[in-house]
Amino acid sequence: LRKMAGQQEQQSLDTLLECPITRTRFLDPVIAEDGHTYERQAIVQWLREKQTSPMTRQPMSINSLRPNYIVRKMLELEKKVERQNYKFKLNVDVKKKRNRALFQNGDKFIYEAEWLNNLQGPEIVLLHIRDVCASKEASFYVKLSRHPNIVRTFGIVEPVNESDIGVMLLQEYAPLGDLSELLQNEPTLPNNLHVFCEISLQIIDAMSYLAVKKIVHGDLACRNILVFNYDRTDSDQILVKLTDFGLTRASRIYQTTNYAASPINIVPFRSSAPE
16 A cells, blocks of 8 residues: 555656646646646647636636746756766665676666665666667656656666766666566466556556657567556556667657767668567
8 A cells, every 4th residue: 555655646746747738847837727737838828729727628818827936846856856866876875686687688788786775775676778879868768757657767877887888777676577477477367357458558658658758669568568566356456667668760869869880870760560
């Protein structure tokens, strides 16, 4: 119950700091006469077209908009905490449990890890990305962690040796593995349709969030859906999260990249999953 309450609390906080129209983090939050907070540019455009509240559908005026200073303060505090908490040091803050990787996929390696200065911290893994776009890809992992159905990235881990190639990320550990493993290990598939629907809806919600952020996942498959909570009879106990964003030209990761020779040159212009 504590786990579910924590998930709901994080989801409520994320909802509070995002515009209900654009579903993105506030830059200039304003509160309207319907009691809801919106991004100024988005609500002004909405009211010019519809003259009604997006939430209540009641008539509403642009003149009613007022700055929401409380939300602004919350955003400033969040950024301050991010600057403090998004940097970790290997063998100082965290360490690998063993040198052998749990999993390897191309230039990405996942290692079991543990906290050194936070014994009550959540279970964690180290994701080591070794390709040339690692730093830019890493920044996207961190920024996208605010969604409840996208795997949480706590920050970037500085290596012991500065000569180490790539970037290491500290991420939450999925105790039940990926969705592919879970379904294969189940003796029979759940006969509760609501369980399948809940899994699908959580994945859809995460993919919609990526679309809003102009990110193309590029490799959506059961192996890239991590399972944090599962009950074959109760859909309310389901929690899955999206991970391992594939590299595609449509993603913002590559919009400002100017490498003469890098993996970008071998990423296809058009591709789609077999399904």
